[in-house]
Amino acid sequence: MDQIKEYLVRHQEQIKKDIQYLVEAESPSNEKRLTDACGRRIQQLLDRYFGYKAKEIKEEKYGNHLRFEYGKGKETILLLSHFDTVWNKGSLSYRVDGNKIYGPGILDMKAGLIQAIWALKVCEDLRIPLNKKIVFLCTSDEEVGSPSSKHLIEKEAKGSEYALVLEPPVVGTGALKTGRKGSSRYFIDIKGKASHAGNNHKEGISAIKEAAEQIVFLESLTDYKKGTTINVGSVKGGGKLNVVPDSATIGVNVRVRTIDEQKRLDNIIKSLAPHQEGITIKVRGGMNRPPMNRNKESIKLFRLAKRLAKDLGMDLEEAYVGGGSDGNLTANMGVPTLDGLGAVGRGIHAKNEHILASEIPNRTALLCTLILNL
Template identity: 40%
Template sequence: MTAVPTAELTARAHEASAEIVADVLTLVHHETGSYDLPGLAAGLDLLRELTVHRLGPPEREQRHPGGECGDTLTLTYPGTGPGHVALVGHYDTVWPTGTLAGWQHPAPGDDGRAKLSGPGIFDMKTGLVQGVWALKLARESGAPVPTVTFVFNGDEEIGSLSSRPVIEDVARRVDATLVLEPSAHGAVKTARKGSGIFQVTATGIEAHAGLAPQDGASAITALSEFVVAAAAVAAPAVGTTVNTGTIQGGSATNVVAGRATASIDIRVSSAAEQARVDDALDAIEVSDPRVRIDVDHAWNRPPMTLGAASAPLLDLARTVAREQGRTLSHTAVGGASDANFVAALGLPVLCGLGAVGNGAHAQGEFIYPDTVPTQTALVAGVLGRLATPLRGPAAAG
């Protein structure tokens, strides 16, 4: 079975570059903040319309209701080879509706290289479009292509709370999963930290701050002690970070605070560190025993490492990149993604095949448009080689 010719794919991607970028901007100009349900619904409709416009109607589709989160859409396009691949990407962004109107566009770099900027363009609307075009180019080449199931979810930025079961179910039924998150300066991401958002609640005793302060037990004071102790649990040398992002509490300045809460972002590189952090936070004691501390251990994503199942995918992508005349590197990053879920199942997954640019979650995030054709052709080339299953039929399910 002959694989899709990489040189042909790359040339065709360059010819279609203006159309690909136009599709990217179409998605970017419709805002899809993670908490804007009407905006997310309309954005998913737009993404589906764009996909069908480029690929035709899917053989199967299902819109999975997200409840308080954006819906998840699965679209399956039959292939001409026996393989089956999932292309996963999120359409929600961290940017609230209205951000686009005041967006600050970055200036070109010192080398004068063009940039395109907009909320979510890097993370990760460019990756979504590149995935659609990758299948289009692979199909048009005439070489065998695998069946492809797109998974578009609208809640990745807030933990994939509703979409995780859908992603895991699809991943179990395919031979390989490609996650179209942005690259790390062109490198794919083969290791990601596990993440958790812990809610810490301090419950004290209210009292008048002037008349009877001794009768009170300050939840704010106790919580302050806790977050300082929690910060000391971090172990940067092994990749463990602890960041208290928000604190709320108290009712008035002249009242000893009866309640206070904190949200703590925790990142770990291993299951062993995850267990250590759990134990260390539970062991923290505050000076006033009258204050109760409750810690919600809300681990969201497990750590991701390059396991035996995924190593062949990396080799395959590197082969395609070499045929493009470049070297594809891989790296570990601190951020988590939906690839963490797939890796934790012991299934083949490769992440970071999307945009080349910078500034995720930052004002002025951008892509380099001159990289769009090469990245699109990379994914198309990988799809072509996955027309033959990466795993055996029994494992693929």
């Protein structure tokens, strides 16, 4: 274990350069050209360090996914990462301020992806044999609910003994994640009737007014005691100020602790009734990721990580969090799943998104030793 940590400390500057190389290839989920360009940089790193590239899984709408195999064995450890980000191109820039390194998607989760590459590179360079084969998935659409990669993740999970997720640990505590809320995503299309706002206002049926009433109702479903939150995160509609708007769309995100609550809210949202006569409503979307519930296998996996972390001088804790990840999918397929094994920092989905450079060797060593001990 000492040689692993020493190796990573010696190569810390190169790891940081690789993180910069990936972060500077901006990759918003909805821009295939950019996410594919970022994916090519991952391929270049894999080829440089291992002598071969990942299998590229082509997609039409989103970026192409990457599947990289390392090592041999009858059993498989699945590493889950994504290289898409929530940031539009030009929103943030890469910069260094002392121990803090800033950039779009650096914490969520490009630094974690690079740390995973180096966790495997340690084994390659130090000739440390693995007990199991590694399947390393790098997907391009996690931030929008994994619409094209979900089936791929579930397929790989079926043949895996463990799933390790390279999302960042809990901000502030560095805790690993053994539980996550489930999430659902909806878009609600509302159609009304247009009319002149001055001459024929009574003849119009406002889709925006309907949207407002639906928003108030939906937000009222939030119940903090249950751990249920409903967030209307986007609103679009109308156009000309002198026209009663005949269309509007609202985007809704739901977070829950239990599958029963997720199903209950799914039924309510898909059964929304208009408040105004003459309005039509169409609901798109549905339940996206089921809750990731703490269980005996995830506890066992965490306890192993905690013991290994102690040997590295880290006091590791576990946590239940409101955000979802692709780990929700693997956990609900019965695969022992441990999340939060990526880079340490702050500012997920915020303009101060950054990682702590000093934590790179520790967290990379933890991931490497965990892989070796499974």
